[in-house]
Amino acid sequence: MNPRAADLVQGTLDMLILKTLQLEPRHGYGIAQRIEQISRGVFRVNPGSLFPAFRRLERQGWIKAEWRPTENHRRAKYYRLTERGRGQLRTETAEWTKQLAAITRIMEAS
Amino acid sequence: MNPRAADLVQGTLDMLILKTLQLEPRHGYGIAQRIEQISRGVFRVNPGSLFPAFRRLERQGWIKAEWRPTENHRRAKYYRLTERGRGQLRTETAEWTKQLAAITRIMEAS
DNA sequence: GCTCTCCTCTAGATAATCAAGATGACCATA
């Protein structure tokens, strides 16, 4: 069996997607690629997780999709962060920081 | 509605339980209390998550249970970490560290 | 007797993820 990429820490995918869109709109495939690259292969996001996440985030009004040609003259659906999406990113980042600190405290308790 | 304790980051409960047992055996209720205390109330582990986790960990041979009286002369099931459990704790800690670094890289990418 | 706290445990629902594809279009090469 191949060395498998780690499963995503459940609950973080939405935050990672929003974060990935913070600077500029991207299409789904590009988002997955970016997460894989920056995580240095630790997270390999699978389409069966990615596309349901897009629908979730769209339904909440945090991202918006638009069909556009890519640089390679192919069609792709570009997602951009809405204003409410930026707010949500801040909220989720704060929550993550809090939980991270809590886990760290437990892991470092002597 | 009361300010609710944050949901556990999914996948970390097993690690937190093993960690809590690292120094000495504890009973289930005590484990939940300790996690809540050290996390300063961020995680409020609920029995419906806790006891299934115990069965999982026991089935894997990572913890072992034994009925014993508490300091208050009540019966309680004390769980202790097995040798294999200590190995598993090391493995999960390493994996968590790796994933944490990956998430941090994504969250800090400019 | 009564209630509070300690402590174990269960049933059912929810929801995020995974595995394993299908589909189609552009592009390079034979």
Add this chain to the structure above:
DNA sequence: TATGGTCATCTTGATTATCTAGAGGAGAGC
């Protein structure tokens, strides 16, 4: 023209960790 690679979207079905919302028992204090 045929073929195969890679870009790109999307689906179906299963798994599984968690949550909500309890039940139940037993000692302690009043």
